[in-house]
Amino acid sequence: MEINGVIVKAIAGFYYVYDREGTIYECKARGVFRKDDITPLVGDNVTIVEKAKGAYVIDKILPRRNQLIRPPIANVDTAIVVVASVFPEVSFITLDKLLVNVLREKVKPLICVNKVDLDNGKTLEVVKNQYGIFEVIGVSAKTGEGMEKLKEHIKGKISVFAGQSGVGKTSILNCLIPGLNLKVGEISKKIERGRHTTRVVELLRAGEDTYIADTPGFSSIEITGMLKDELKYYYPEFYDYENCKFPGCxxxxxxxxxxxxxxxxxxxxxERYERYKQIFMQLPAQKEYD
Ligand SMILES: Nc1nc2c(ncn2[C@@H]2O[C@H](COP(=O)(O)OP(=O)(O)OP(=O)(O)O)[C@@H](O)[C@H]2O)c(=O)[nH]1
Ligand SMILES: [Zn+2]
Structure with missing residues (x-):
């Protein structure tokens, strides 16, 4: 019998696969994957078969839609990009760079303005105004405001958190998965540790077919390996107006x-356009050879 599922964790040659109903299977990978140099990844949609009683093997890996390097996850649908209303104050250029990095990986951003309880949604309005091309929602991990809306957005998807330290990623994750009880600051500590040891990323189940990575992703600090000419592709608000005289404008x-x-x-x-120019100036015009 074949079972379809998603790999949620990989440890020492074992893969943990959830099926739709939420049953978890411990599996080995078929030897042929190693021969073909394919490593099953967390996030992979797979078909597993029972080779012997209770011994499951990953038989097929479905084609990947995308593949993040850090953390290593396939098929990420949504980046929950978190900013805080206050503490820390929103750095708009950091948010812009983060969105570029998200879109570049073919992941859909969902901008989540957290801590709306602290400024009556004032920052939320500013963010909505500048980032209207994206989905923007206001939430509070403290009062629970907006959590149902957030759940609607991530339903049936694989999501990864992104955003600066202190914006409330761990707190929101605790709201989405009651009983998880991560300490505040916990989610980023996982990456810190990961720099020195083998990092294990895990998808947490947040409902039927709904998964959230326990490790945040995407750099908000730098855009690496991108030339000036590429930047415009990650500004979806430009698309409708690119009827410019010069091709490649x-x-x-x-x-x-x-x-x-x-x-x-x-x-x-x-404001978005002004910062686009600023980021453009920071990128190299040509590949640097050494
Ligand atoms: N008032 C208020 N405080 C919040 C809210 N969400 C988080 N906080 C507080 O903000 C601080 C940081 O929250 P965390 O959840 O640790 O933030 P984080 O993004 O996971 O931080 P790192 O792990 O360092 O990346 C904690 O003191 C939380 O209690 C909120 O909605 N309202
Ligand atoms: Zn132009």
Missing amino acids: NHIFEPECGVKAAVNDRKINF
Whole structure:
């Protein structure tokens, strides 16, 4: 009998696979994967078969939609990008860079403004205003506000948290998975430890077909290995206006640019565009050879 499921954890050659109903199976991988240099990854959709009584083997790995390196997870649908209303204050350029890194991995961002209890949703309004092209929701891990909405958004998906230290990732995860009881600050400590030891990432089950990684992902500090010309692809608010005169227009120095016109007409958020220019200047124009 074949069973379809998702790998939620991999330890020392064993893979733990959840089926739809939430039954967990301990499996080995078929030898042929090793021969073909394929390593099953957490997040993989797999078919398992029972070779002998109670001995399950991963028989098939379905094609991956994407694959994160850090943490190593396949098929991530959503990045829950968390910012705080206050403590720490939102760094908009950091948020922009984080979103670029998320979109570059073909992951859909969900911007979560946490701690709305601390400023009556004022920061939420600012973020909604600038990031209207994305899904933006306000939540409070303290009062529980917005948690049902967040659950709706991640239902049936694999999600990974992203965001600076102290924004409330661990606290939100505890709200989404009652009984988890991670200490605040716990989620990032996992990465710290991971730098020195073998990191084990685990998908936590948050409902039917719904998983959240216990380790946050995506760098918000730097964009690596990207040339200036690539940056514009990760600004979805530009797409409708890229009827520029010059093919490959970067929407900065070029004349007759549709994006610049849209910024002037207030159709594209001015602050986002100004920071786009700033980030553009920080990226190299050409590959650096050494
Ligand atoms: N008032 C208020 N405080 C919150 C809320 N969410 C989290 N906090 C507090 O913010 C602090 C940081 O929360 P964490 O959940 O540890 O944040 P984190 O993003 O996991 O931080 P790192 O693990 O360092 O990356 C803690 O003191 C929490 O109690 C909220 O919605 N409202
Ligand atoms: Zn242009």
